Amino acid sequence: MTDPPKGSTVELPPSLRGLLDDPPEQVRVVGETVDEVLHELVAQFPELQHHVFSPSGAIRSSIIVLVNDDDIRYRQRGRTPVAPKDRITLVPALAGGGPRPHLSPQERHRYSRHLLLPEVGERGQLRLRRARVLLVGAGGLGAPAALYLAAAGVGTLGLVDADVVEASNLQRQVLYDTASVGRSKVGAASKRVRSLNPNVRVVRHKVRLTSKNALRILRGYDVVLDGTDNFPTRYLVNDACVLLRKPEVYGSVYRFEGQVSVFDARHGPCYRCLFPQPPPPELVPSCAEGGVLGVVPGVVGLWQATEVLKLLLGVGEPLVGRLLLLDALSGSTREVRIRKDPHCPVCSAHPTQEGLIDYPAFCGVTEMAARVPEIDARALAKELRTSRPPALIDVRETGEWAIAHLPTARLISRGTLSERVGTLPKDRSLVVYCKSGRRSADAVRFLLDRGFTRVRSLSGGIDAWADEVDPRMPRY
Numbered sequence: 001m002t003d004p005p006k007g008s009t010v011e012l013p014p015s016l017r018g019l020l021d022d023p024p025e026q027v028r029v030v031g032e033t034v035d036e037v038l039h040e041l042v043a044q045f046p047e048l049q050h051h052v053f054s055p056s057g058a059i060r061s062s063i064i065v066l067v068n069d070d071d072i073r074y075r076q077r078g079r080t081p082v083a084p085k086d087r088i089t090l091v092p093a094l095a096g097g098g099p100r101p102h103l104s105p106q107e108r109h110r111y112s113r114h115l116l117l118p119e120v121g122e123r124g125q126l127r128l129r130r131a132r133v134l135l136v137g138a139g140g141l142g143a144p145a146a147l148y149l150a151a152a153g154v155g156t157l158g159l160v161d162a163d164v165v166e167a168s169n170l171q172r173q174v175l176y177d178t179a180s181v182g183r184s185k186v187g188a189a190s191k192r193v194r195s196l197n198p199n200v201r202v203v204r205h206k207v208r209l210t211s212k213n214a215l216r217i218l219r220g221y222d223v224v225l226d227g228t229d230n231f232p233t234r235y236l237v238n239d240a241c242v243l244l245r246k247p248e249v250y251g252s253v254y255r256f257e258g259q260v261s262v263f264d265a266r267h268g269p270c271y272r273c274l275f276p277q278p279p280p281p282e283l284v285p286s287c288a289e290g291g292v293l294g295v296v297p298g299v300v301g302l303w304q305a306t307e308v309l310k311l312l313l314g315v316g317e318p319l320v321g322r323l324l325l326l327d328a329l330s331g332s333t334r335e336v337r338i339r340k341d342p343h344c345p346v347c348s349a350h351p352t353q354e355g356l357i358d359y360p361a362f363c364g365v366t367e368m369a370a371r372v373p374e375i376d377a378r379a380l381a382k383e384l385r386t387s388r389p390p391a392l393i394d395v396r397e398t399g400e401w402a403i404a405h406l407p408t409a410r411l412i413s414r415g416t417l418s419e420r421v422g423t424l425p426k427d428r429s430l431v432v433y434c435k436s437g438r439r440s441a442d443a444v445r446f447l448l449d450r451g452f453t454r455v456r457s458l459s460g461g462i463d464a465w466a467d468e469v470d471p472r473m474p475r476y
């Protein structure tokens with residue numbers, strides 16, 4: 001049996017809860033009189049001191065205190081006795097909006113370097129505390145942004161990510177440490193953010209963003225930071241932000257280069273105005289395939305975090321209508337003016353698309369995979385053990401091959417396939433693989449067009465092989 005909770009219940013009205021970081025609706029406080037209970041209350045929540053007590057230490061006359069619905073002014077005021085099961089209610093006088101919120105002494109100390117900036121100050125810091133920012137993707141871009149936005153005191157950080165932390169993420173996703181490997185990204189991230197700044201509320205969305213859930217998830221936030229690594233989600237985030245009239249802070253990286261912009265269709269172009277159509281999937285290498293210098297997403301993610309803070313504070317010139325190009329190798333940046341497309345299907349005055357669509361299909365991802373014959377990893381493992389195993393062609397790059405490859409495979413990277421197609425046997429069954437199944441699907445289509453008939457793509461690529469057949473295979 002557990003002991004009954006000790007003390008009396010104090011109910012806090014919304015106007016007083018608004019002063020607290022993590023406000024409970026009810027507090028249990030021990031005391032024998034109203035005075036004792038209220039002193040204990042402000043000891044627990046120092047932010048309430050000035051709202052409950054006058055400088056002389058008396059209960060403020062602008063607050064009515066009820067004990068079980070009895071006004072203490074008609075009983076013994078502060079000396080009114082309180083029993084453990086009593087309910088104490090505070091009713092402050094309201095003058096529209098209630099008491100002005102302010103920072104606690106601990107917050108003043110923590111954010112003192114912000115408070116010194118006239119552009120931030122206490123008002124700005126309170127705006128950050130009220131703000132709700134959604135990070136779509138807690139990867140290379142989202143990780144550094146989450147750390148700095150939490151450190152800056154953004155009150156609510158939403159994280160959308162369905163992945164688990166892999167060892168190959170740690171080269172750039174500084175939100176995670178070695179012990180996080182194998183844990184969910186949103187779980188590991190919220191733990192890290194809480195230990196960095198307990199004032200921040202982290203909302204975990206451990207899902208993949210889809211056309212079904214995007215509007216519901218994005219609706220609750222003020223600004224969306226796009227930290228995605230694929231085109232279908234990028235177009236989805238853009239379209240959802242246009243429909244919900246929210247600013248989106250865009251960032252992307254590849255190898256040594258990065259791009260940053262702010263898309264806010266109310267004041268400027270959207271991502272579709274800039275890139276109406278995605279490139280064909282076979283021409284899109286991801287970071288996993290093309291590689292990325294670890295600091296580059298750090299720089300881009302922090303540039304995005306900077307734009308988020310500017311939008312929340314209402315200071316400076318946001319990157320609306322401007323695309324910033326960063327090149328780490330040359331150490332240079334360029335800015336490109338981008339304009340609103342008067343015929344943009346989503347953000348123009350007469351949009352032709354009014355809701356969300358099927359983004360994988362729009363980006364050609366499902367379409368391409370569906371067009372070529374495939375084999376899954378387990379079936380391939382079985383065929384490789386037969387007396388007439390298929391020949392394996394690895395169409396990845398040399399660096400990827402060096403990390404891991406299938407034992408009997410031949411390396412012919414996608415770029416050299418057209419020169420070396422003559423060396424492949426047409427009378428034998430061929431299985432082509434890459435990392436995820438995209439480049440191999442493209443290679444299979446290329447081979448089918450050149451008269452190969454017995455050729456299949458390993459669905460899910462070498463990743464699926466590592467998942468389903470050989471868990472010891474190194475991942476990247």
Ligand SMILES: [Zn+2]
Pocket residue numbers: 265269270271272273274341344345346347348
């Ligand atoms: Zn547009």
